[in-house]
Amino acid sequence: MSFAPVAQIDLDALRHNLAVARRAAPDRKVMVVVKANAYGHGLVPVAAALTDADALAVARLDEAVILRDAGVRIPVVVLEGCHSAAELAEAAGRDIAVVVHQDEQLAMLEAAWLPQPLAVWLKLDTGMHRLGFDIADATRAHARLVASGAVRQPVGLMTHLANADDRWDPTTEEQLARFSPLASRLGGPVSVANSAGILGWPASHGDWVRPGLMLYGASPFLNGKGSDDGLRPVMTLSARLLAVKQLKAGDAVGYGGTWRCSHDMRIGVVGIGYGDGYPREIAADTPVRINGHASQVIGRVSMDMITIDLSRVAGGRIGDPVTLWGEGVPVETVARAADTIPYTLFCGIQARVRHVYAEALTGNAEVSA
Numbered sequence: 001m002s003f004a005p006v007a008q009i010d011l012d013a014l015r016h017n018l019a020v021a022r023r024a025a026p027d028r029k030v031m032v033v034v035k036a037n038a039y040g041h042g043l044v045p046v047a048a049a050l051t052d053a054d055a056l057a058v059a060r061l062d063e064a065v066i067l068r069d070a071g072v073r074i075p076v077v078v079l080e081g082c083h084s085a086a087e088l089a090e091a092a093g094r095d096i097a098v099v100v101h102q103d104e105q106l107a108m109l110e111a112a113w114l115p116q117p118l119a120v121w122l123k124l125d126t127g128m129h130r131l132g133f134d135i136a137d138a139t140r141a142h143a144r145l146v147a148s149g150a151v152r153q154p155v156g157l158m159t160h161l162a163n164a165d166d167r168w169d170p171t172t173e174e175q176l177a178r179f180s181p182l183a184s185r186l187g188g189p190v191s192v193a194n195s196a197g198i199l200g201w202p203a204s205h206g207d208w209v210r211p212g213l214m215l216y217g218a219s220p221f222l223n224g225k226g227s228d229d230g231l232r233p234v235m236t237l238s239a240r241l242l243a244v245k246q247l248k249a250g251d252a253v254g255y256g257g258t259w260r261c262s263h264d265m266r267i268g269v270v271g272i273g274y275g276d277g278y279p280r281e282i283a284a285d286t287p288v289r290i291n292g293h294a295s296q297v298i299g300r301v302s303m304d305m306i307t308i309d310l311s312r313v314a315g316g317r318i319g320d321p322v323t324l325w326g327e328g329v330p331v332e333t334v335a336r337a338a339d340t341i342p343y344t345l346f347c348g349i350q351a352r353v354r355h356v357y358a359e360a361l362t363g364n365a366e367v368s369a
């Protein structure tokens, strides 16, 4: 039996969550966001499981190339676009769609010789002030794209929401008010909504929605839980008990001795730490589950180990699996305990954690390193 931590990926839950997105934004096309190794879930296996998606979105051309090399044939969109003529030629040659968000990219396109016209999304900055043309420059940028002869018609229009995770923040409506009149004037398909837009802001749905986090089962909302919106956890992270110890009242546990036993108690040492992506910032008392019992972290997280309270856990033997997040331990709760967000927990999973892909309906499991 391997004692390496495991990220069990439930592909049925993934497809269920895509169906939730489709129900929330009916009749819209769905561009599923699989950048950053599908938020730590595994780029190619996740893409292969989501054959029902209308397109895949990644941040960088390298990620799109991995998908094409793996035989993925549905449209792929590079959200950061291309950074050189060679990248543009590769994107066109492999039928990869790109975002154009600044003048330098427009100029590159105008100068490029491409094997075939590129599918392009023009990105507008409606208030996030990250990527995108200013609204005042949008008409000019759109006209240049069309005149370049290098792009397919119609050009898509995209923007990104900055504060949609807060259902009461007026910024989303302000962004939509800047985007919508322009989009109607320029025509072409529009794409605005991330997960929070899909679930919380119907006016943002447009023609194409772009779910990321919700596909993986976590809530995009402040203080939300995925189950609030009918989402199911996709990743269940677990590790095994490496050692069990009986300690006395007053004994200190872990680096710095920051945690002391209030009574004589049994503790467990679990084989996972910040070297695997379980954050060092995690607070003592963060929930874990073992043998169907709720327990919690005690002491500091080390590189390869954590310690947990076994005083109220029946059994608790070396080799028993301990769930850190996922089924039975909401990732949102763990994220809050580390003063972070589910995105960083998922993306922080390290290569030495084994990914195991399971189809709950068939019981088949496939392991990849």
Ligand SMILES: Cc1ncc(COP(=O)(O)O)c(C=O)c1O
Binding pocket: 033, 079, 160, 193, 194, 195, 196, 210, 211, 212, 213, 214, 220
């Ligand atoms: C441009 C863009 N669209 C969509 C998404 C998906 O966002 P979420 O994971 O919040 O659904 C992201 C993620 O960061 C993004 O950068």
